[in-house]
Amino acid sequence: MxxxxxxxxxxxxxxxxxxxxxxxxxxxxxxxxxxxxxxxxxxxxxxxxxxxxxxxxxxxxxxxxxxxxxxxxxxxxxxxxxxxxxxxxxxxxxxxxxxxxxxxxxxxxxxxxxxxxxxxxxxxxxxxxxxxxxxLNAERFTLRFPFSWRKNRWLFDTYVEVQRRFRVRRALPDGLxxxxxxxxxxxxxxxxxxxxxxxxxxxxxxxxxxxxxxxxxxxxxxxxxxxxxxxxxxxxxxxxxxxxxxxxxxxxxxxxxxxxxxxxxxxxxxxxxxxxxxxxxxxxxxxxxxxxNPGKIDRLFAKAVERRTSGRAGLYMQSRFPNREWENGRTAAPYSVFEGFAELFEGFDTWLSKVAGTRVHGHLFAPERVEFSGGAQVYNGALSDSARLRDYNPRSFLTSLIWNTRGERQCFQFGPDDNQKIAAFIAGDPNAQISVITGAFAVPLFQSNRNFGDIRAEAARLQRIETELVTVLRAPWVKARVRIWSLAEFVESPMEPLQTIVDEISPRSLRRLTEVPRLADLTGFGQFLQNLRNQGMQPVLMGDFPVGGDLPNASGRRARPYLVK
Known part of the structure; x- marks a missing residue:
């Protein structure tokens, strides 16, 4: 005993x-x-x-x-x-x-x-x-606590504040x-x-x-x-x-x-x-x-606390959803955003999917509908192609898409005609890889048979929106990996940026590109831009296109993208 x-x-x-x-x-x-x-x-x-x-x-x-x-x-x-x-x-x-x-x-x-x-x-x-x-570490010994913290929280907190204000300090017993x-x-x-x-x-x-x-x-x-x-x-x-x-x-x-x-x-x-x-x-x-030796299981408890407080990357838990920036990572996996590529290249979605072995969507934030890969109306996680449902909370739509498809790289198109509310969220996401060809929105306008007055107004509107987007992407707080080319720079040497993009999406392949998507016919595009100037609009995002029939060539300086880290 x-x-x-x-x-x-x-x-x-x-x-x-x-x-x-x-x-x-x-x-x-x-x-x-x-x-x-x-x-x-x-x-x-x-x-x-x-x-x-x-x-x-x-x-x-x-x-x-x-x-x-x-x-x-x-x-x-x-x-x-x-x-x-x-x-x-x-x-x-x-x-x-x-x-x-x-x-x-x-x-x-x-x-x-x-x-x-x-x-x-x-x-x-x-x-x-x-x-x-x-x-309350040292203060629990220097202040008095006559009230119950659980039953009389207000009295407890108030009495503590009163003692702090009047600098009340208890004397410790001798030797304690x-x-x-x-x-x-x-x-x-x-x-x-x-x-x-x-x-x-x-x-x-x-x-x-x-x-x-x-x-x-x-x-x-x-x-x-x-x-x-x-x-x-x-x-x-x-x-x-x-x-x-x-x-x-x-x-x-x-x-x-x-x-x-x-x-x-x-x-x-x-x-x-x-x-x-x-x-x-x-x-x-x-x-x-x-x-x-309780330390043998401390690692498991530490993981449990981390899961409880931080959650899983890209998964928005109910306990933290109303609080911005409490999430453990904005999205669950890396993804790629392309602006201007689908307008400049014919069949860019199909080509990229084949070369990089990834899922390539159209304009997920298009005004009419969500352009899922393959024209699907419902995607992983029962995501609808309804633009109205998507626009109710574009941020949750994107995070749900990346979470539901984790394990498979997602790529999608974006442009000045899409819902711009998601732009700042993507720019601040470390998982995002954003590639932008500024001014490429003018290519479909150049190929259209619309009234030129309407084209000028539409080009001015899209340029204003894209200028604001580029300003956001160049902001110092941006965490996404951003590359920006002007249209003229990209057309000078398209192989180098395309190779860089494919290498980042599938770094293990390490193979050189043997085929590229067909470039849109830009014959007369320089004159088209001059006509816009003549009509009172100043196209500044497209770069230097000659007024004659020749396209920019690689004989001058090499195209170097803007890299924003």
């Missing part, structure tokens, strides 16, 4: 009885404290269920509200009974009603017998704590250095007796009554004053999320808990039948002995 357990219970008393019986029948006395707010009927049933065990005691009940002194008072009362009624107990282990032993208690007893003077309690100074939630740590500890009889029977206990109790969350600091601070051998770690596996709430373990965590090699874990779901059956059975002794 060298190990005793103090259990703090408030719910799931049937599970608490099961765990207490497990320990008591293996020669480990148990002192149980039940929250005063728990119904008396449940407490009486718990006492009746354990009445046949002579080494179980029940301590006076205190109201144990989170963050208040009641939890410490309950621990003190139960620990005092343990020390008084069971003089042979050398180590006292603090547990909760939701704790579950992961290894046979005989292994824990042997482990502590080999370390008879060691106190196991997480105890670190406030300067070294990085896991507190709520912004505040420490913080996990509530669940295992202390030696000597250390626990020194804390409970010390001459300064009254002073310490009065001080800690107004400390916020004293169960994380009372024993953690006082143990440093009375113990000469503190091992700053808890033997209980307890994990917390980014909000400071404890993780709950379920049946599917069985192998995870075994891998930790810890002696006790909390918080166990009361209906986790598989866990209770596995760890409280006699067969549990067949597991190999090892040093407790």
């Amino acid at each position: 060298t190990l005793g357990f103090v259990m703090l219970c408030h719910t799931a008393l049937d599970r608490a009885a099961q765990t207490a019986r497990y320990w008591a029948t293996r020669d480990c006395p148990v002192v149980i404290h039940v929250d005063k707010r728990t119904a008396d009927a449940g407490v009486e049933k718990l006492k009746a269920d354990l009445a046949d065990l002579p080494n179980i005691r029940f301590s006076p009940r205190h109201a144990c509200e989170w963050g208040t002194w009641g939890i410490v008072a309950a621990t003190q009362a139960a620990a005092a009974i343990m020390l008084a009624d069971f003089p042979q107990v050398r180590h006292v282990y603090l547990a909760s009603g939701s704790c579950l032993p992961l290894r046979p208690v005989e292994e824990l007893r042997d482990y502590l017998d080999a370390r008879p003077r060691t106190d196991f309690i997480e105890s670190v100074t406030t300067a070294d704590v990085g896991w507190t939630v709520g912004g 250095v505040p420490h913080l740590g996990s509530q669940w500890w295992c202390l030696t009889r000597q250390t626990l007796s020194a804390i409970l029977d010390g001459p300064q206990r009254g002073e310490f109790d009065r001080y800690f009554r107004k400390v916020w969350i004293p169960d994380e600091s009372y024993f953690q601070s006082l143990v440093r004053m009375v113990s000469s051998n503190v091992e700053s770690r808890s033997l209980t596996l307890s994990k917390f999320d980014y909000q400071g709430k404890p993780h709950i373990f379920y049946d599917d965590h069985l192998q995870l808990l075994r891998r930790s090699d810890c002696f006790v874990a909390r918080k166990i779901w009361p209906r986790a039948e598989k866990l209770y059956e596995a760890f409280l059975s006699p067969d549990a002794a067949s597991q190999p002995r090892a040093e407790p």
Whole structure:
């Protein structure tokens, strides 16, 4: 009888009885404290269920509200009974009603017998704590907290602000250095007796009554004053999320808990039948002995926290959807946007799909309808080709398309006649690769048989829109990979930029282009631009096209695209 357990219970008393019986029948006395707010009927049933065990005691009940002194008072009362009624107990282990032993208690007893003077309690100074939630590290010891954070949040916050404004500071008791740590500890009889029977206990109790969350600091601070051998770690596996709430373990965590090699874990779901059956059975002794190492599963918990807080790239979670820029990446995968290519080349979509082995759409943001690849009316994820549905939220439309087709590179056309609301979103997306031939919108106008007055007006409108888009793409905040050529520059040497584009889409192919799409017939295009000037419009995005019949050639300077990183 060298190990005793103090259990703090408030719910799931049937599970608490099961765990207490497990320990008591293996020669480990148990002192149980039940929250005063728990119904008396449940407490009486718990006492009746354990009445046949002579080494179980029940301590006076205190109201144990989170963050208040009641939890410490309950621990003190139960620990005092343990020390008084069971003089042979050398180590006292603090547990909760939701704790579950992961290894046979005989292994824990042997482990502590080999370390008879060691106190196991997480105890670190406030300067070294990085896991507190709520912004109160040192202030929890220098301010007073008479109000409940959960029941009287307004009074709690207001009183804190008042104390800060008037610079109220509490004086620490002599010799006390505040420490913080996990509530669940295992202390030696000597250390626990020194804390409970010390001459300064009254002073310490009065001080800690107004400390916020004293169960994380009372024993953690006082143990440093009375113990000469503190091992700053808890033997209980307890994990917390980014909000400071404890993780709950379920049946599917069985192998995870075994891998930790810890002696006790909390918080166990009361209906986790598989866990209770596995760890409280006699067969549990067949597991190999090892040093407790919760760090072995920290990586999985870190990933869980990351998934909870950041989500998956390009997947907009309900918890963060109303908050802009909370997403983990704007889209789920790389994609390519082409402006002016479909206007300059005949069959560009088909050619690019064949050469790069990727999915190439038309103008996804065209005013009439969504031009999915192959003319589909419904695409992956039940995305409709309705322009009205798309324009209700163009951003969600694009992110849904990329998410639904992840694993397959998506390419689509864009132009000044498309819905421009998506432009800034694409420009700020690191997954976007944007290639623009400015002024190419004039090629279909040049080939049309419309009235020239209408052509001039339409060209002026499209040029104004494309100028605004180019300004956005050259902004310093742009994160997309952007390449911009004027129409004249591109026509001088089309092979080099086409090769660059294909290499970026499919970098593993590393093959030279042997065929290119057919270039639109631009004979007379220079005169067409001059006619626009003669009609009062200044075409500035197309570059230098000669008025004669000759096209720009490569004999001059090489075409060099603008590269915006």
